[in-house]
Amino acid sequence: MPDLDPRLHNPALKPLTRRDLLRSASAAVAVAGLGPVARAVTSETLAAQAPADKAKAFPNGFLWGCATASYQVEGNNTSADLWMMEHLPGTIFKEPSGDACDHYHLYPQDISMLADLGFNTYRFSLEWSRIEPEEGFFSNAELEHYRRMLAACREHNLTTLLTYSHFSLPRWFAVKGAWEQEKAADLFARYCEKATRHLGDLVGYASTLNEPDIPQLLNWIDLPGAPAGMSISQMMQMGRDNIRKQISAPEFSNFFTGDPKKTRDGLLAAHAKGKDAMKSVRPDMPVGFNLAIQDDQAPPEDSHLDEKRADVYAPWLETAKHCDYLGVQTYSRSFVGKKDLPVAKGVEQTQTGMEFYPECVEHVVRYASKQTGVPIIVTENGIATEDDTRRVEYVQKAVAGLKRAVDDGVDVRGYVAWSLMDNFEWMSGYTPKFGMVAVDLKTQKRTIKPSAAILGNIARRNSL
C-alpha cells in the first residue's frame, strides 16, 4: 500500500477525541436508561477486551464496519436528480434532504468515531453528481474531497469499501434518460475511469453499483394503500410521467422511476463497462457490486419463489461470478406468492414495515455463496427502529447466524452494518432510524447508541 499523501492532512479539521466519544456514549446510555444494555456501554467496554474464546472468533482479517451513502448523509447534493425531485410540487419525497448529516464537512470526526468504536472498515459512496455536475466536466476539487476521505480512513486503519453509484445520479444524466439511454454504460464507464485514476490507490474494495436489482425487486412489492396489485415500481413510473411534464424533459428517468427491464439492461451494461474501466486503471483493485437479496421463502401454497429469484437475482448472481467479491444487503425475509406477501399479523415489524428477522443474514450469505462461488461481504444489514434495544438484539442474532455460516465453511469476509448514523431514508425522509449513532439535524451533534458500542466491541474482539 502506498504511503499516505501528506497533502491530504487538514489540521483545521479536529477529530473527535476518545474522551468526546465516551462522553457521547455515556450520554446515550443516560438518555436511553437501558438496564443491561446500558451497562454494556461503559468506558470499560469501549476499551480493549480480553482475548476471545477461539470457538467464538471470526477469521483473521474479518471486515467489521458501518455503511453510509453520499446522498443520504452529505447534504446539499444540489446537482443530483433526487434534489430536483424533492423540490418539485407534489413530490413523492416526505421531506427534502437539505443539509442531511453534513457528513460532507464532518467526515473527519465521523470517521474517527467509527474507528474509535472498534470498527476496521468504512463503506461509503462517491456522489457522481458532485464529481461530474455537468456532462463531461469533472471537478478536481470534489475528487480531492473524496481523496481526503479515503486518506482519513487509512489514517485510522479502516479498510474502505467504495461504492461508485448509490442510487442518486447527476441531474443531466437523468434528464437524458438515466440508465435507459443508449450511452449510459459509456458515460458511467468514463466517470469510473476518472474516479479510479484519482482515487484508486487508496481504495480497499470498489463497487460499481448499489443494489442494481432494486428496479426489478420493486415490481414484486405492492405499495401499501395503493390500488390492489399496483407495485411500487408501477407507482414510481406514474410519478415519472408527472416529473417529465413538470420539468419539460420528455426523456427524464432515474434509478427508481425507470422501466424496470430497460433499467436492468442499462445497469448490467454499465456494471460491465464500469468494472473494465476501473480495472484498466488499477488491475489489482477488487471490484464487485452490492446486491439487495431478501431472504425469500416459499409460503405453504402458491409459491413463486423460483420465478422471483430468476427475475430479480439470477442475472446479477451470474454477473457476480466474474467479480472479485459480492456484497450482499439484506434486512428481512419475504414469503413469495404472486407478489411478496404482507407481513403476517402479530409479527414484530420494524419502522419500515419489515418483519424483525435477523436470521436473514445467515440464510442470504449461504444462498449467495452457493450461487456465485465468490467471496461474500455483508455490505448492509440493520433495522429501522426508535428502540435501540431491538437493534442490539437484531445485530447480535444477525452476527451469531453469520458465525454459523462461517463455521460451516461459507466464504464470508465481512459484516457492515447499515447504517453508521440516522440519515435521509430516501422518500421516507428522516423518520426511519437505521443509525447506530443518532444525529441531531439542527446542531449536527452525534450521539452514540448502545448498539454501536456493542457491535464495535464484537469488531474489536473479532469474536462474538
Ligand code: BGC
Ligand atoms: C439501501 C440504503 C437504504 C437501506 C434501508 C438499502 O436498500 O442501499 O440506501 O437506506 O436499504 O432502507
